[in-house]
Amino acid sequence: MKTNSLAKLRFEKFMYNRLAVAGFIMMMLIILACVLAPLFTPYDPSYIDVTIKELPPSSEHLLGTDRLGRDILARLLYGGRVSIWIGLSSAVGACLIGVVLGCISGYFGGKLDQVLLYISEIFMTFPRYLLVLICVGLVGQSMSNIIFIFIATGWSGTMRIVRGKIMSLKQESFVESCLANGVSGWSIMFRHLLPNTLGPVIVDMTLSVAGCILAEAGLSFLGMGVAADVPTWGNIINAAKRLDIIQNMPLLWISPGLAISLFVLSINFFGDGLRDVFDPAQ
Amino acid sequence: MLKYLAKRILQLIPKLLVISLIIFLGLQLLPGDPITRTISPEIYKYMTEAQMEQLREALGLNKPLIVQYFTWLKGILRGDLGYSQSSGSDIASMLKGRLPSTIELAFFGLIVANILGLLFGYIAALNKNSFIDYLFTTLSVIGISVPEFFFGIAFIMFFALKLKWLPTGGRMAAGHPEFSSRIKYMVLPVFCLGISLIATLMRFTRSSMLDVLNKDYIKTARSKGLNETEINVKHGFRNALIPVMTLLVFRLPILVSGTVVIESIFNYPGMGSMVLDALSAGDMPVVMITTLVISAVTLVASTLVDVLTAMLDPRIRLE
Numbered sequence: 001m002k003t004n005s006l007a008k009l010r011f012e013k014f015m016y017n018r019l020a021v022a023g024f025i026m027m028m029l030i031i032l033a034c035v036l037a038p039l040f041t042p043y044d045p046s047y048i049d050v051t052i053k054e055l056p057p058s059s060e061h062l063l064g065t066d067r068l069g070r071d072i073l074a075r076l077l078y079g080g081r082v083s084i085w086i087g088l089s090s091a092v093g094a095c096l097i098g099v100v101l102g103c104i105s106g107y108f109g110g111k112l113d114q115v116l117l118y119i120s121e122i123f124m125t126f127p128r129y130l131l132v133l134i135c136v137g138l139v140g141q142s143m144s145n146i147i148f149i150f151i152a153t154g155w156s157g158t159m160r161i162v163r164g165k166i167m168s169l170k171q172e173s174f175v176e177s178c179l180a181n182g183v184s185g186w187s188i189m190f191r192h193l194l195p196n197t198l199g200p201v202i203v204d205m206t207l208s209v210a211g212c213i214l215a216e217a218g219l220s221f222l223g224m225g226v227a228a229d230v231p232t233w234g235n236i237i238n239a240a241k242r243l244d245i246i247q248n249m250p251l252l253w254i255s256p257g258l259a260i261s262l263f264v265l266s267i268n269f270f271g272d273g274l275r276d277v278f279d280p281a282q
Numbered sequence: 283m284l285k286y287l288a289k290r291i292l293q294l295i296p297k298l299l300v301i302s303l304i305i306f307l308g309l310q311l312l313p314g315d316p317i318t319r320t321i322s323p324e325i326y327k328y329m330t331e332a333q334m335e336q337l338r339e340a341l342g343l344n345k346p347l348i349v350q351y352f353t354w355l356k357g358i359l360r361g362d363l364g365y366s367q368s369s370g371s372d373i374a375s376m377l378k379g380r381l382p383s384t385i386e387l388a389f390f391g392l393i394v395a396n397i398l399g400l401l402f403g404y405i406a407a408l409n410k411n412s413f414i415d416y417l418f419t420t421l422s423v424i425g426i427s428v429p430e431f432f433f434g435i436a437f438i439m440f441f442a443l444k445l446k447w448l449p450t451g452g453r454m455a456a457g458h459p460e461f462s463s464r465i466k467y468m469v470l471p472v473f474c475l476g477i478s479l480i481a482t483l484m485r486f487t488r489s490s491m492l493d494v495l496n497k498d499y500i501k502t503a504r505s506k507g508l509n510e511t512e513i514n515v516k517h518g519f520r521n522a523l524i525p526v527m528t529l530l531v532f533r534l535p536i537l538v539s540g541t542v543v544i545e546s547i548f549n550y551p552g553m554g555s556m557v558l559d560a561l562s563a564g565d566m567p568v569v570m571i572t573t574l575v576i577s578a579v580t581l582v583a584s585t586l587v588d589v590l591t592a593m594l595d596p597r598i599r600l601e
Contacts, residue, residue, distance in 0.1 A: 122300055124532060125581050129539030130573040133557060134308060137566050214429050218543050221431045222558060240435050241547070243450055247443050257432035265427035272423070 010277045020273020026266035030259070034080035043071035045078035045231045054249060063251050067239060076255055079231035084263070086143065086232070087213035090150035094212075095205040097151065098158025099197075103189045105159065106166030117163070120156035128153055132215070136224050143226050146219070150212050158204050165197040199278030206271035210264045217260050233260045286592050290585050298578055302358065305574045306351050312566050322365055322372065363571050368563040373571050376556065381575065383453055384541050384552035390472045391537060395479035400526070402480070403487025404519060410492060418484060425481025430540055434474045434547035441470060451549035471548045475540050479533055486529050491522040520594065527591040531584045538580050 014020060033040060048068045057064045063072035105116040123131075135149040169175070170193070178188050213233075219225035220234025221241075228235060233256045240246050240253035329337070338344055345353075357363075363373040406418040442450040454464045494500065495518050503513045542554035549555070553572055560568035 118300075122297065122304075125297060125535060125584065126301070126573075126577050127535040127539040127580060129542050130557065130576060133542070133561055134566075134569055134573055137561050137564075137569055138308070138311065210427070217429050218431060221429075222543060222546055224558070224561060237431065237435075243438070243443070246435055246439050250439065253432075253435050257429070257435070261424075261428040261432060264429075265424060268423055268427050 014277050017273040019269045023266040023269025030263050037077035041074040043074040045074040075231040082232040086216045087209045090147050090212040091209040093151035094154035095158050098155035102159040102162025106163040107189045123156045203275045210267040366568045368565040380553045380556050391475035395476035399480040399483025402484040406488045407491035422481040422484045437470050471544050475544045490525045494522045524595045
């Protein structure tokens with residue numbers, strides 16, 4: 001019963017934070033719009049028809065068409081699927097690695113901890129974009145490669161959070177009682193200590209979804225992200241590198257730019273709300 | 283203080299070694315004969331197979347990897363960075379033209395972000411829960427949410443194309459390399475680069491300042507009869523700065539990453555655009571060596587910020 005009422009308390013506290021609730025609703029609306037894309041647009045996002053290129057907005061093409069005659073709204077919605085998927089899966093993957101390494105590092109301590117901490121520090125001193133660019137150069141541009149690279153370069157923050165938490169929790173008496181009862185180290189780590197660190201980890205993961213979406217968009221904007229024929233928010237904006245397009249086709253870059261900004265903004269509001277609930281001290 | 287400085291410098295060396303080792307191993311992963319990126323293609327062109335074998339022997343390319351690493355590292359330290367595979371020019375002279383412009387961009391971005399971020403955070407904290415506080419706090423969330431390239435394109439559209447106040451890109455007008463003529467080329471890139479850092483610093487300064495203002499020593503200062511400005515600036519702000527500076531060390535690499543995107547939007551001829559050009563040409567040695575140089579510079583800059591923090595807070599020196 002106790003956990004139940006705690007969850008209820010947290011839920012009430014979260015609902016009280018209007019910005020966080022608004023962020024959550026906005027986030028869900030954008031996700032729904034992208035998932036249910038076929039309901040909102042009859043067009044194929046990759047269908048090229050140069051006879052209708054660079055059309056202004058009309059009732060047929062609500063946001064107009066791009067240089068190759070593709071419907072911008074369709075590209076925006078289908079592109080959102082890819083961008084959000086990359087953000088979510090990279091953040092979850094990086095978080096999982098961070099949690100496992102953080103647990104091991106914090107629980108065992110000693111030499112292993114030093115080595116893991118050092119590796120994470122090295123990762124943090126590299127300008128991450130350049131590291132990602134090197135990896136892109138080595139393994140090539142594709143969606144799965146981008147996700148893999150984001151996971152490989154993004155775990156160090158979570159690892160530090162979990163490590164710190166575990167180190168302080170290790171001193172608690174329930175760990176001693178577990179040890180006295182013969183519970184194994186791995187079981188203490190993952191079944192008894194880990195659940196106590198989940199609050200900050202969930203907050204961190206939420207905010208890193210935002211970070212990954214921004215990173216993918218930046219990378220695709222540079223033409224180094226997902227292959228150019230796959231629509232993503234960043235790939236759509238990529239066309240706006242030419243001054244004439246910036247000036248004459250503002251919808252082409254304003255609409256994906258706004259989509260990214262709104263989605264990331266709502267995640268950030270949502271994440272800040274979660275932080276207030278899980279971690280009142282912050 | 284001297285002891286602390288020596289300690290920080292000693293910690294810097296192994297980190298630089300590890301980063302260089304990673305880059306070296308990355309270079310080994312590349313396909314192709316390493317000799318093509320070690321010597322100038324001018325010489326390489328006229329060499330026979332026997333001469334190449336001889337040179338390999340002389341350069342130590344047949345020796346074990348670890349020996350090769352140290353030979354390579356010695357070369358790097360002497361400024362011998364190898365050769366580009368697409369253009370054939372040597373990387374050191376390519377960098378010489380580009381490095382200063384990127385450092386200039388990042389440096390001014392850092393300065394602007396610090397001044398505005400700390401100032402906004404300070405004002406927001408002193409006016410807690412007022413209209414100004416809500417305005418700055420909301421703006422800061424927008425600042426970290428909107429991608430910098432979107433700001434960049436919007437700025438170009440508005441300030442350069444519509445109002446024609448500032449140039450759309452580049453680093454200087456043709457034939458005018460002096461600093462005063464470069465300023466207007468720098469305004470937009472520097473500001474775009476700084477926005478997310480301004481937002482982060484503002485949020486952090488605000489919460490750190492609020493935290494400090496609740497401390498007992500602030501009450502002591504007030505009961506001593508010091509005036510409010512003195513309390514806020516000398517006792518409050520100075521102490522609030524310490525965690526903010528620590529944050530800055532972690533944010534510095536992110537700022538440097540940002541230059542890649544910013545340089546691409548504003549056609550700014552720096553290291554970032556050089557990395558991108560090399561990447562599209564498949565010229566990995568240039569990408570990797572540039573990354574090595576940028577990381578080393580960033581690491582040194584982070585150490586400087588650390589030392590600066592220690593000057594603010596004597597406790598850190600004793601740790």
